[in-house]
Amino acid sequence: MKINSLADLESVKSKALAASAAMEKTVIVCGGTGCLSYGSAELASALERKIKDRKLNAKVMLKMSGCHGFCERGPIVVIEPDKIYYQRVGRRDKEKAAEELVETTLVQGKVVESFLYSDPVTKERMIDYYKIPFYAKQKRIALRNSGHINPADIDDYIATGGYAALVKALAMKPEAVIEEIKKSNLRGRGGGGYPTGRKWESTRKAEGPVKYIICNGDEGDPGAFMDRSIMEGDPHTVLEGMVIAAYAIAKGKAPAHGFIYVRHEYPLAVKNLTKAIEQAREHGLLGKNILNSGFDFDLRINRGGGAFVCGESSALMRSLEGRVGEPRAKYVHATEKGLWDQPTNLNNVETYACLPEIIVKGADWFASIGTKGSKGTKVFSLVGKVNNTGLVEVPMGIPLREIVFDIGGGIRKGKKFKAVQTGGPSGGVIPDSMIDLPVDFDELTRVGSMMGSGGLIVMDEEDCMVDVAYYFVKFLEEESCGKCVPCREGLRRMRQIFDRITTGNGNPDDMVMLEELCTAMKLGSLCGLGQTAANPVMSTINYFRSEYEAHIKDKKCPAGVCKALIAYMIDPESCTGCQLCVKNCPSGAIKGVKKKPHTIDKEICIKCGVCYDVCKFDSVKRK
Amino acid sequence: MGKIKLKIDGREFSAEKDEYVLDIAKREGFEIPTYCHNDQVSREARCRLCVVEARWQEGGHSRIVTSCLYPADEGLMVETNSEQVRLVRRVVLELLLARTPEAKGLAELAAEYGVGKNRFGADTDFGKCILCGLCVRTCREVVGVEALGFRMRGVLKQVGPAFAEPSSVCIGCGACYFVCPTGHIIMTEKGDERKIWGRTFKMEKCSKCGRYFAPKYQLEWINSQTGVAMDRLSLCQDCK
Amino acid sequence: MQAKVNLKLVDEVIKSWGADPAFLIPMMQDIQAQYNYLPRPALNRLQEKLNIPLTRVSEVATFYKTFSLKPKGKYIIQVCTGTACHLRGAPRIADSFMRELGIEVNGTTKNGLFTLSTVNCLGACALAPVVKVNEDVHGQVSSDKVKKIIEAYAARKK
Structure with missing residues (x-):
């Protein structure tokens, strides 16, 4: 059905709301990549059967949602309207778990104790979704719908207020939409932090027969997966954000065309977005004469080819043109000459996902959250050595300590906190002494790291900072496009220096060479990849020099x-x-009889680490 | 467009708006080294040797940019030989020298920037190729056949015909050989044969003096592109 | 094993993208999905039908990591080496796969069953370390589980 007006939208919304209000309970099974790998799809079909068997169909609605963020606790099931949060449901036995859930919760109205979250420290069991520490301190704007709605159902999105922002925006003048975004001070969530409204304004002002609107979903930073989660769990919010951007930017007769560039490694994101695009077209929210406003805009998906450098905007545009992803000098901005040399606006997935809320609730509301220079919230993927790993969305300026210790629940296995790495291969490490740092764009840059796309990797005393720098150098060496000399040759030489240092063959001159290479690459490289490649190295040298010296x-x-x-x-x-x-x-290096301490024969040991992984008593030590 | 004023190393010059800094600097007699630049082809800023330090305010924040692609505008201030510029050039040259110690002219230029003993070692597996891409752009933009391209990425990047196999579209003109700044591309001639990129080309004799002067394929290509008749193409440069 | 290439199929792929060279990458993705790699006759066909230089085909096919010019195994094992996986032992997992399969990263076993590769983050960081075998995601893998994973796939019907 075509939606032509606010009244049409309201009618779809009230119908959808009435349908769910008619149900006593809604069972939401998480269908994000994490939960799916724990078998949530099988769990959902088991639940469907049991619900049917008990003839509960008329009273219980079952749906699959996108990601809740707390992936390591999967499969996650939420029961509404009671806000019951079940985790690790049926990891071993889906049938049994489904039976238990239906019988105890849906029939008897009681909670299943064994599915409840228990605090790793206090051991307290919690029922209420929003009281679990992992969620309690979050503020969700970009992730507002993930985990709550069925990403395959546009009505579900509309029921939560979806596309209302588009209706509102289309009733405004394009310039007024840009003003609103400028006033909100939204900065690009992909890493650079460039003000979104200013970018739109430049693209609108630029002359050209066509304007391109690109969504960068080539989330390549290792350790970050918020864009995947949004594209999978709430694809319509990305589309809505893009249509709003296109409307604000298009001018005169120049049509606007859209592209979503999605990483090849994200098949579910492609699937869900494809479905969302079809539905949006059917409903008249994409394509010709959107919402009967006379405005036309359509878009399509491109899958990446597996090249980290394509997250860089000019390389991404070359890739969209069907060429190799070699970046270009940006002395002339993409807002003037981007894709096919036409004015192009490129924003990241999370940026687009924030837009509908800003339009609906207003720039002042958004700007009231966060710090002076960084407004709103940011999604982080909190991973590494913390107890609670997953996606979290927090207000800008939140102290790092609250993310790691309150939301993340502290360090695993009672080990000592050592550092946090942010910004992926372009970022740096932040040592434990800076744990009270307020997290925003400017503060992270000030301490030698950067926001990047929002990876937040927690490290403990067993993580080697030289190895961390080595890891990123190897990563970047493999991902450098090879176009310019400092990045291509510099990374290779850096890697060779790390080869030496980490095998005990380093010498004091190596530190001098590393620092010189860092400076030259930062100043002389063509694109952001090379210019920031020094950050992981420089920040580990700055904060953990003694560790380098120990190796050398x-x-x-x-x-x-x-x-x-x-x-x-x-x-x-x-x-x-x-x-x-x-x-x-595997090498027969460990000797010992039952109930007597074992020993490792160093001559035979191949240092594969299998013993370290399997030991349940933490008795295998590395020294 | 229109005239603008900019400063290079403290001296004022006038230039066209958006004219590239490298072109202005060269015209005014400044020395800026380049390895991947040639006036006849597009600019890609691969080698990073032409970097200069640019700023827009006296004493303000500066930025290292490649002069070959940096557009000039009113009030721009450029330093062609600052400490940062020299540092980037020195490291770039040391890195290139480590990759291709035999590349033509490289050791001399590196010495000018103070590169002494090469701390990064010396590779032997890249020939003399510094991946400037001039051969690729010349083949595409000047010759118009695109027989050469890059393969792979990063440190593994190589230049040559598609899939590193002898190219079926190469006309054997040797433009890549002549434009290569480091002497990496090998072209040999013996009797009526020219060898380049793994292919052997039959050479045509000048109908007047009888010397072998061009591959047959090249003459046919010129004929097909320009319409100049084959018999008019049968004379060498000297006899024409 | 080199695949027998059905050029009609390649032509259909080309047609489905309107024979527009801008879609060279998606066309190659479709061909690779069909054959597990990019067979040369298919690439030559692309060059011919799209009327583009072969160098451009060669540039693109060798630049992007998802493309392979060599046939891959029936099961493609991807060990995630993203940062979170790295810290939680991915290097040990990759070592174990190499040891158990007797191949290096990017190698294929002689029986054509397994290709081992690494991937720079599957975006499933909360399940680190992660291994993907074709479309199946295995979370929280430890080096002692590697053998079991290999055996499970080897035991599947051929």
Whole structure:
């Protein structure tokens, strides 16, 4: 059905709301990538059968949603309107779990204790979704619908107020829409933090026979997955944001065309977006004469080819043109000469996802959240050595400590917190001494890191900072497009220096060379990839110089990571003699009898780390 | 367009708006090294040797930019030999020298920027190719056949015919050989044969002096592109 | 094993993208989805039908990591080496796969069953370390589980 007016939209919304109000309960099974890998699709079909068997169809609605963010607790099931939060539902036995859930909660109206979240520290079991510490401190704007709506159903999106922003925007003058976004001070969520409204204004002002509107969904930063989650869990919000942008930017007779560039590694995102686009077209929200306003805009999806550099806007545009992703000098901005040399606006997925809320609730509301220079919220993927890993959306300016310790629940296995890495390969590490840093664009840059797309990787005492820098250098060496000399050759030489340092062959001159390469690459590289490639190296040198020195002078890896500099051994005090390591050791290096401490023969040991992984008593040590 | 004024190393010059800084600087007699630049082809800013320091306010924030692609405008101030400029050039040259120690002219230029003993070692597997891409652009934009291109990415990047196989579209003109700044591309001639990029081309004799002067394919290509008759193409440059 | 290429199929792919060279990458993705790699006859066909230089086909086919010019195994194992996975032991997982399969990263076993590769983040960081085998995502993998994963796929019907 075509939606031609606000009244049409309201009617779809009230119908959808009435349909769910007629139900006593709604069971929402998470269908994000994380939960799916724990079998949530099978769990959902088991639930469907049981609900039918009990003839509860008329009273219970079952739906699959996008990601809740707390992926390691999957499969997650939420029961509305009671806000019951179930986690790790049926990891082993889906049938049994479905039976239990239907019988206990849907029939008897009681909670299933074993599905409840229990606090890792206090062991307290919690029922209410929003009281769980992982969610309690979050403020969700970009992720507002993820986990709540069925991404395959446009009516569900409309029922939560979806496309109301588009109706509102189309009733405004395009200039007024731009003013509103400028007033909100929204800055690009893809990493650079450029003011979105100013970008739109430049693209609108630029002359050209056509304007291109691009959504960058080539989320390449390792350790970040918020864009995947939004595209999978709430694809319509991305589309709505893009149509609003197109309307604000298009001028005169120049038509606007849209592209969503999605990483090849995200098949579910492609699937859900494709479906959303079809539905939006059917409803008259994309295509010709959108909402009967006379405004035309349509878009299509391009899958990336597997090149990190294509997250860089000029490389992404070359890729959209069907060429290799080599960036170009940006002395003339893409807002003037971008895709096919035409005026082009490129924003990131999370940026588009914020737009509908800004239009509906107003710029002042958005600007009231956050810090002076960074307004609104930011989604972080909180991963690494924290207890609670997943996606979190928090107000800008929140102290790092609250993210790591309150939301993240502190460090796993009671280890000591060492550092946080933000900004992916373009960012840096922030040491434990700066744990009270308020997190926003400017503060992160000030301490030598950057926001990037929002990866927040927590490290503990067992993580080696030299290894972390080495990891990013290897990553970037592999991903450098090879166009310009400082990045291509500089990264290779940096990697060779790290090869030496991490194997005990480093010398003090290596530090001098690293620092010089860092400076030259920062100043002389063509694109952002090369210009920021030094950050992981510089920040680890700045904050953890002694660790480099230990590798170079003492030929030791204090954190016990660098393979050539460590040996595996078994702590005789805590070893219970369970034989698990003996059974799993692929080289037969571990000797010992049952219930007596085992030992590792260093001559035979190949340092594969299997014993370290399997030991249940933390008795295998790396020194 | 229109005239603007800019400063290069403290001296004022006038130029067209959006004219590239490299072109202005060269016209006014400044020395800026380049490896991937040639006036006949498009600009890609691969080598990064032509970097200069640009600022828009006296004493203000400066930026290292490649002069070959940086458009001039009113009030621009450029330094062609500042400390940062020299640092970038020195590191770039040291990196290039480590990659291709044999590349023509590289060691001399590197020495000018103070590169002494190469701290990064010396590679042997890249020939003399610094990946400036001049051969690729010349083949595409001047010759118009696109027999050459890049393959792969990053450190593995290479230049040559598609899939590193002898090209079926190459006309054997040797433009790439002549434009290569480092002497990486090898072209040999013996009797009526010219060898380049793994292919052997039959050469045509000048109908007047009898010397072998051009590959047959090249003459046919010129004929097909310009309509100049084959018999008019049968004379070498000297006899024409 | 080199695939037998059905040029009609390649032509259909080209037609479905309107024979527009701007869609060279999606066309190659469709061909790769069909054959698991990019067979040369198919690439030559692309060049011919799109009327573009072969160098451009060669540039694109060798630049992007998803494309392969060599046939891959029936099961493609992708060990995620994103940052979160790296910290939680991905290097040990990759080592275990290499040891158990007797191949290097980007190698294929002699029986054509497995290709081992690494991927720079699957975006499933909360499940680190992650391994993907074709379309199946395995979360929280440890090095001792590697053998079981291989055996499970090897035991499937050929």
